[in-house]
Amino acid sequence: xxxxxxxxxxxxxxxEKKGAENVAxxxxxxxxxxxxxxxxGEAISSTQEMPKIDDELFAAVEKNLEMLEQAEEEEFIxxxxxxxxxxxxxxxxxxxxxxxxxxxKRPTRRKIFTALRYIIILAVLGGGGYFVYWKFFNxxxxxIVIPSEMEEPVPTSxxxxxxxxxxxxxxxFVSSESAPPVAEQPQAVPQxxxxxxxxxxxxxxxxxxxxxxxxxxxxxxxxxxxxxxIRLQYLKCKDQKISFIIYVNTNDEAVRLKSALTAVPGQxxxxxxxIEQVATQTPNIxxxxxFKIRPPDVTQVKRYQxxxxxxxxxxxxxxxxxxxxxxKPLLISDPDVLKIRRGELSGNGTLTACTNxxxxxxxxxxxxxxxxxxxxAPANLxxxxxxLNFTFxxxxxxxxx
Amino acid sequence: xLAVSLSENFMRYGQLVMVDxxxxxxxxxxxxxxxxxxxQILLNPxxxxxxxxxxxxxxATLPVPDRFIAFSACSSWFNITNNKVDxxxxxxxxxxxxxxxxxxxxxxxxxxxxxxxYPLKVDESAAQRNFLTLxxxxxxxxxxxxxxxxxxxxxxxxxxxIFAAANAxxxxxxxxxxxxxxxxxxxxxxxxxxxxxxxxxxQYLEFDLPDATNYAINVMxxxxxxxxxxxxxINDLRTFKSDQINALDNLYFFSQDPxxxxxxxxxxxxxxxxxxxxxxxxxxxxxxxxxxxxxxxxMCQFLDxxxxxxxxxxxxxxx
Numbered sequence: 001x002x003x004x005x006x007x008x009x010x011x012x013x014x015x016e017k018k019g020a021e022n023v024a025x026x027x028x029x030x031x032x033x034x035x036x037x038x039x040x041g042e043a044i045s046s047t048q049e050m051p052k053i054d055d056e057l058f059a060a061v062e063k064n065l066e067m068l069e070q071a072e073e074e075e076f077i078x079x080x081x082x083x084x085x086x087x088x089x090x091x092x093x094x095x096x097x098x099x100x101x102x103x104x105k106r107p108t109r110r111k112i113f114t115a116l117r118y119i120i121i122l123a124v125l126g127g128g129g130y131f132v133y134w135k136f137f138n139x140x141x142x143x144i145v146i147p148s149e150m151e152e153p154v155p156t157s158x159x160x161x162x163x164x165x166x167x168x169x170x171x172x173f174v175s176s177e178s179a180p181p182v183a184e185q186p187q188a189v190p191q192x193x194x195x196x197x198x199x200x201x202x203x204x205x206x207x208x209x210x211x212x213x214x215x216x217x218x219x220x221x222x223x224x225x226x227x228x229x230i231r232l233q234y235l236k237c238k239d240q241k242i243s244f245i246i247y248v249n250t251n252d253e254a255v256r257l258k259s260a261l262t263a264v265p266g267q268x269x270x271x272x273x274x275i276e277q278v279a280t281q282t283p284n285i286x287x288x289x290x291f292k293i294r295p296p297d298v299t300q301v302k303r304y305q306x307x308x309x310x311x312x313x314x315x316x317x318x319x320x321x322x323x324x325x326x327x328k329p330l331l332i333s334d335p336d337v338l339k340i341r342r343g344e345l346s347g348n349g350t351l352t353a354c355t356n357x358x359x360x361x362x363x364x365x366x367x368x369x370x371x372x373x374x375x376x377a378p379a380n381l382x383x384x385x386x387x388l389n390f391t392f393x394x395x396x397x398x399x400x401x
Numbered sequence: 402x403l404a405v406s407l408s409e410n411f412m413r414y415g416q417l418v419m420v421d422x423x424x425x426x427x428x429x430x431x432x433x434x435x436x437x438x439x440x441q442i443l444l445n446p447x448x449x450x451x452x453x454x455x456x457x458x459x460x461a462t463l464p465v466p467d468r469f470i471a472f473s474a475c476s477s478w479f480n481i482t483n484n485k486v487d488x489x490x491x492x493x494x495x496x497x498x499x500x501x502x503x504x505x506x507x508x509x510x511x512x513x514x515x516x517x518x519y520p521l522k523v524d525e526s527a528a529q530r531n532f533l534t535l536x537x538x539x540x541x542x543x544x545x546x547x548x549x550x551x552x553x554x555x556x557x558x559x560x561x562x563i564f565a566a567a568n569a570x571x572x573x574x575x576x577x578x579x580x581x582x583x584x585x586x587x588x589x590x591x592x593x594x595x596x597x598x599x600x601x602x603x604q605y606l607e608f609d610l611p612d613a614t615n616y617a618i619n620v621m622x623x624x625x626x627x628x629x630x631x632x633x634x635i636n637d638l639r640t641f642k643s644d645q646i647n648a649l650d651n652l653y654f655f656s657q658d659p660x661x662x663x664x665x666x667x668x669x670x671x672x673x674x675x676x677x678x679x680x681x682x683x684x685x686x687x688x689x690x691x692x693x694x695x696x697x698x699x700m701c702q703f704l705d706x707x708x709x710x711x712x713x714x715x716x717x718x719x720x
Contacts, residue, residue, distance in 0.1 A: 001602050002602050003564075006517060006535065007542070007556050008517075012492055023714075023715075027713050028419050028420075233666060241671065245662070278660055286665070
């Protein structure tokens with residue numbers, strides 16, 4: 001890459017040649033005795049501190065002193081035309097300006113600009129035509145009206161162990177464009193969540209869900225051990241690692257947190273745990289940590305129930321309600337139920353509510369494994385218990401065939 | 402050789418010495434500035450005296466007497482633009498075109514500025530020649546030279562911090578940087594990004610992250626390049642929308658504000674192609690400033706100082 005040196009001449013530069021300058025001379029120390037330190041803040045007079053230098057060096061210093069003056073003299077041609085100039089000089093100056101402008105107005109460039117002009121005009125006309133069509137000729141598609149008897153009120157009390165059967169209204173589970181319409185399931189699906197006698201998803205997928213559930217439980221462990229009155233910058237769990245930055249009030253709290261998180265052997269292994277006092281707002285003890293989650297034993301595969309998209313959305317949503325958090329409906333990446341798909345949840349709630357939510361998700365035993373967790377504090381923190389915004393991203397696994 | 406990097410609030414410096422054909426970094430340190438180092442300081446009549454006092458106080462504490470100095474300054478002092486010129490023009494015509502372009506940008510400030518144009522390497526298929534044009538107030542150069550002379554220093558190099566940092570990374574990483582890479586300075590008030598492609602400077606950007614979700618690009622040396630995409634991906638990283646920078650092979654980041662929350666958060670990220678480097682991992686200075694800690698997160702603040710020093714180190718020293 002280029003090397004700059006703005007202490008040389010102005011104008012067009014030449015590429016720097018390697019070894020052009022004898023660098024050894026520049027970094028070889030002087031043979032004279034070291035200079036006496038001057039009192040701080042006091043300028044050193046040239047007679048006291050100037051090193052003894054030979055004639056050649058003196059010439060170099062002189063040259064350096066005049067560098068900028070020389071540079072100004074060598075500067076390029078287009079200058080402001082002075083009133084003191086003679087008419088001949090002025091005419092010559094204007095001629096040079098015209099030459100530069102001619103250079104810039106080359107025929108190729110003119111052709112490109114003309115083509116660009118036509119493209120812009122066509123784009124404007126096309127856009128206008130589309131707008132007129134959309135405004136005056138586009139007939140809106142008929143709306144789908146859901147019969148009133150199909151609608152169910154939003155449950156306000158914690159649901160019972162079983163999920164109500166039957167269709168749920170469309171609005172209750174999908175509101176985003178990224179959540180596609182849900183396809184009809186090709187076969188009969190169970191209507192209640194109960195532990196199935198055999199797993200309804202493939203064993204390999206079941207192992208991945210077990211890993212996700214274990215990670216969620218480790219996040220729960222971190223959240224439950226956070227001291228009171230903290231400020232949380234972020235907490236993230238991904239790729240079987242938990243990382244966070246929080247601010248606590250005292251050094252002791254930070255040390256206690258570390259002890260608590262590493263107390264359970266074989267669960268969380270600290271890769272980084274920094275405690276540092278920072279001179280910003282209180283709380284001012286910064287704790288920065290990365291923990292690796294030890295993989296659980298997945299030789300004994302658990303049984304998981306397969307839920308279709310409607311049931312899954314409703315289950316997750318009702319779990320959120322039960323944990324007293326505000327949660328948006330599940331966003332599903334793809335309508336094809338035979339594929340492995342991603343599903344994302346987001347919302348907010350208090351620290352306790354979020355902890356309960358994660359614990360519940362870790363115990364659902366369904367075909368959705370949350371493998372990424374992100375918590376952040378909202379920009380304007382409400383008073384009271386620590387509030388958190390969250391985003392959970394997970395995998396929806398297909399039914400075993 | 403004394404190398405001094407000037408940021409908005411600090412002066413960071415280091416000394417390189419050669420004895421018996423062996424180079425050593427004698428000292429790496431930093432000093433707070435008694436003024437905010439930004440172009441408005443030129444209006445302060447006390448600035449030259451304050452600057453001279455600073456250089457004097459550093460010189461007085463050097464472990465080895467020195468007489469040459471290399472400076473670099475923060476980007477806010479410079480106009481940085483990419484320009485293209487058609488093939489077929491001789492050097493004089495090229496300079497006229499580039500000066501004319503710069504004059505249109507700078508307007509009445511044109512005569513107050515010191516201007517340079519650096520030719521950039523281009524591939525053979527390119528239709529035009531590329532140049533990097535830089536300008537800064539002549540008054541700054543004048544003050545630097547005239548305050549260093551009485552103190553006993555000859556100015557050998559004047560660079561820009563982010564370019565010096567990029568040069569250091571290029572030397573430290575070698576081929577490991579990949580074809581397209583960048584260096585990002587997480588600033589106290591704004592962020593700076595420099596992109597390199599095929600071993601040559603590609604694009605320079607300044608951007609802000611003004612609130613929790615948005616970004617604003619304030620300066621872009623050229624509309625060509627992946628800069629805007631990289632800034633958008635950095636913003637997504639900040640807002641947790643995404644956790645990858647795929648517009649580049651590698652992105653190196655550093656901060657001269659070790660207390661920056663965002664910088665500290667990034668240190669905990671575990672992304673394959675984002676790195677923070679300790680420039681002294683292989684070359685240990687004899688006297689190293691550790692007031693902000695001794696990990697890569699603290700040491701990376703001296704990347705630009707290292708870049709200046711490396712200009713005077715033999716290539717084989719660290720490869």
